[in-house]
Amino acid sequence: MPVKKMKRARLLIVAVLALAASMVLVACGGGGGGLSGSDNSDVTTATGGDPTGSLNISNWPLYIDGQTIKNFQNETGIKTTYTEDVNDNNEFFGKVQPLLSQGDSGGRSIIIVTDWMAQKMYDLGYIQNLDKAKIPTVEKNLIPSLQHPSFDPDRKYSVPWQSGMTGLVVRKDLAPDVKSINDLFDPKYKGKVTMLTEMRDTVPLVMAADGIDPPDATKQDWLDTIDKIKKASDSGQIRRFTGNDYIQDMAKGDVVAAIGWSGDAVQAESDNPNLQYVQPEQGCSLWSDNMLIPVGAPNPAAAYKFMDYVYEPKNQAKITAYVNYVSPVKGVKEILQKQDPDIANNQLIFPSEAYTKNCFNQVSPPGDEADQQEVEQAFQDVVTG
Amino acid sequence: MTSVRRRLVPYGLLAPGLIWLIVFFVIPMYYMGELSLKTGTIETGYQMSWAFSNYTDAISQYSTQFFRAFYYAGVATVLCLLIGYPLAYAIAFKAGRWKNLMLFAVVAPFFTTYLIRTIAWKTILDDSSPAVSVLKTLHLVPQDGRVLATSAAVIAGLTYNFLPFMVLPLFAALERLDRRLLEAGKDLYASATQTFLKVTLPITMPGIVAGVLLTFIPAAGDYVNATFLGGTNQAMIGNVIQSKYLVVRDYSEAAALSFTLMAIILVALIIYIKFAGTGALMGDEEEAE
Numbered sequence: 001m002p003v004k005k006m007k008r009a010r011l012l013i014v015a016v017l018a019l020a021a022s023m024v025l026v027a028c029g030g031g032g033g034g035l036s037g038s039d040n041s042d043v044t045t046a047t048g049g050d051p052t053g054s055l056n057i058s059n060w061p062l063y064i065d066g067q068t069i070k071n072f073q074n075e076t077g078i079k080t081t082y083t084e085d086v087n088d089n090n091e092f093f094g095k096v097q098p099l100l101s102q103g104d105s106g107g108r109s110i111i112i113v114t115d116w117m118a119q120k121m122y123d124l125g126y127i128q129n130l131d132k133a134k135i136p137t138v139e140k141n142l143i144p145s146l147q148h149p150s151f152d153p154d155r156k157y158s159v160p161w162q163s164g165m166t167g168l169v170v171r172k173d174l175a176p177d178v179k180s181i182n183d184l185f186d187p188k189y190k191g192k193v194t195m196l197t198e199m200r201d202t203v204p205l206v207m208a209a210d211g212i213d214p215p216d217a218t219k220q221d222w223l224d225t226i227d228k229i230k231k232a233s234d235s236g237q238i239r240r241f242t243g244n245d246y247i248q249d250m251a252k253g254d255v256v257a258a259i260g261w262s263g264d265a266v267q268a269e270s271d272n273p274n275l276q277y278v279q280p281e282q283g284c285s286l287w288s289d290n291m292l293i294p295v296g297a298p299n300p301a302a303a304y305k306f307m308d309y310v311y312e313p314k315n316q317a318k319i320t321a322y323v324n325y326v327s328p329v330k331g332v333k334e335i336l337q338k339q340d341p342d343i344a345n346n347q348l349i350f351p352s353e354a355y356t357k358n359c360f361n362q363v364s365p366p367g368d369e370a371d372q373q374e375v376e377q378a379f380q381d382v383v384t385g
Numbered sequence: 386m387t388s389v390r391r392r393l394v395p396y397g398l399l400a401p402g403l404i405w406l407i408v409f410f411v412i413p414m415y416y417m418g419e420l421s422l423k424t425g426t427i428e429t430g431y432q433m434s435w436a437f438s439n440y441t442d443a444i445s446q447y448s449t450q451f452f453r454a455f456y457y458a459g460v461a462t463v464l465c466l467l468i469g470y471p472l473a474y475a476i477a478f479k480a481g482r483w484k485n486l487m488l489f490a491v492v493a494p495f496f497t498t499y500l501i502r503t504i505a506w507k508t509i510l511d512d513s514s515p516a517v518s519v520l521k522t523l524h525l526v527p528q529d530g531r532v533l534a535t536s537a538a539v540i541a542g543l544t545y546n547f548l549p550f551m552v553l554p555l556f557a558a559l560e561r562l563d564r565r566l567l568e569a570g571k572d573l574y575a576s577a578t579q580t581f582l583k584v585t586l587p588i589t590m591p592g593i594v595a596g597v598l599l600t601f602i603p604a605a606g607d608y609v610n611a612t613f614l615g616g617t618n619q620a621m622i623g624n625v626i627q628s629k630y631l632v633v634r635d636y637s638e639a640a641a642l643s644f645t646l647m648a649i650i651l652v653a654l655i656i657y658i659k660f661a662g663t664g665a666l667m668g669d670e671e672e673a674e
Contacts, residue, residue: 384620
């Protein structure tokens with residue numbers, strides 16, 4: 001080994017050791033600077049007053065039509081910034097959690113997340129209670145089936161944005177006999193079925209198909225169901241776990257049956273009539289995405305104004321006609337009956353009671369954060385198997 | 386005065402890079418290192434408990450995904466080298482006036498985002514695509530088989546995405562090669578193969594080393610290809626880390642996994658450089674002497 005080289009090699013080793021040493025020192029100095037826990041014992045109610053200044057809203061992509069925000073600004077004079085920065089409940093939580101734990105909403109006055117995440121954030125003390133007197137239109141027009149969800153029985157802090165169903169999405173031409181979640185485990189469709197990476201969408205449906213009532217399921221039921229999914233995954237029965245992208249796989253015919261969302265299916269069916277939502281025999285999972293006012297939200301009065309605005313049926317009709325999910329607002333169907341009867345008569349957008357009679361509200365695993373994390377980990381170990 | 390100023394110049398030149406590294410590398414590493422030894426959840430907060438078990442758990446529980454990541458990245462790197470070397474050679478020696486255009490073609494995919502390029506492979510490899518039909522006709526894929534959502538698709542995606550990182554350093558090394566050495570080889574009655582093995586290959590070794598490092602390191606930590614092109618048993622360690630951070634929110638174990646991945650790569654790097662010679666990495670041509 002030439003001298004020059006040896007020097008370099010030694011230098012490299014010294015550098016590595018120095019790095020390792022600094023790590024250890026750093027760890028010794030630890031203690032502070034970590035994430036701190038919090039609880040909801042001191043939840044505040046967002047105060048009203050007059051709306052001043054601007055309003056920042058964080059929502060999911062493609063979840064509003066092009067007109068509503070402009071109309072709202074024109075009618076109220078409140079400058080509104082609408083950002084589509086929620087792609088995934090978990091990811092969004094990861095992004096805003098460090099701010100919210102400091103009582104800072106990052107300038108957001110309204111955020112929109114799914115039921116279970118709304119509850120989780122509330123339990124952590126990140127969400128404010130609502131002053132119902134400030135949102136009379138919401139009080140008046142919220143449909144009865146969404147008035148008392150288990151996670152927020154009195155709608156103290158959440159107002160539904162849109163709702164939807166998780167069930168089966170099927171290629172009618174390639175898998176005409178898929179009617180139950182159990183059919184996804186039929187060897188005939190080996191390698192041609194997918195499930196969602198969202199545990200709360202996938203696991204309860206599989207559970208329900210096995211005759212377990214998801215709201216009453218124990219932690220062991222969850223783990224057993226996850227084990228069943230794991231076996232199907234290891235055997236190659238399940239092709240992959242997906243987000244929204246199962247729709248592309250189905251359009252090509254690579255996948256013939258999947259666990260998927262009703263709104264996706266409405267949009268996909270207009271491109272390919274063979275691609276349809278099928279209500280699973282043992283029922284579907286019902287969920288909502290909810291408007292919440294986070295702690296530290298500037299201008300809550302403007303947030304109340306916006307909630308009330310989108311609960312006016314004529315304003316809501318524009319949103320529903322565009323997003324094709326289930327609308328939480330009374331009187332929208334009547335308006336759309338005149339404007340766009342196809343949408344008004346679609347069972348997936350205005351489901352009848354009979355259509356959803358076996359459905360259950362989306363649930364989380366029972367227990368505290370540690371229990372939930374254990375179940376989530378078990379499921380993620382299947383997804384990243 | 387001038388001598389003082391002159392002495393300060395190197396520090397001034399170093400400062401921007403040094404500050405960048407401290408702020409965006411050393412400090413985050415510090416927090417991650419600290420976090421990896423803590424236990425807790427977001428609800429209860431994280432407490433320092435010197436939980437080295439985070440590391441042992443991480444390694445024992447996810448050894449499959451670690452192994453898979455290095456296996457996929459290794460195969461992709463070898464494929465990149467096998468495809469990239471002849472390509473770089475052709476561009477450097479045979480392309481003539483097309484040289485710039487061909488280099489542009491190598492870099493052109495970067496004009497599209499990484500994600501879109503990867504998703505495009507879903508169309509190339511889907512079950513009824515022409516590419517897959519050809520493979521089936523050649524009996525390289527069984528009649529009822531598929532390519533998408535298999536290991537082959539993930540490796541293909543990695544190879545495609547990281548090929549430019551292999552080609553560019555190889556091209557730079559080949560371009561610099563003194564042609565007179567090749568002539569000398571010929572004059573001394575070496576066959577083309579001998580000249581290549583005894584002259585070209587050793588001289589371009591720095592390019593190979595750089596290309597292998599630039600390809601292997603990011604490929605081993607990648608999770609995008611496995612997410613979109615892989616199926617149920619193709620997750621790499623990057624996928625596990627991603628889900629630990631963003632889905633399960635077990636920050637401590639995610640940090641421990643990240644550190645373990647870095648440590649393994651670092652050790653592999655040191656061994657590799659020992660073999661290939663530090664000189665090769667630094668770009669001097671001692672080997673050729």
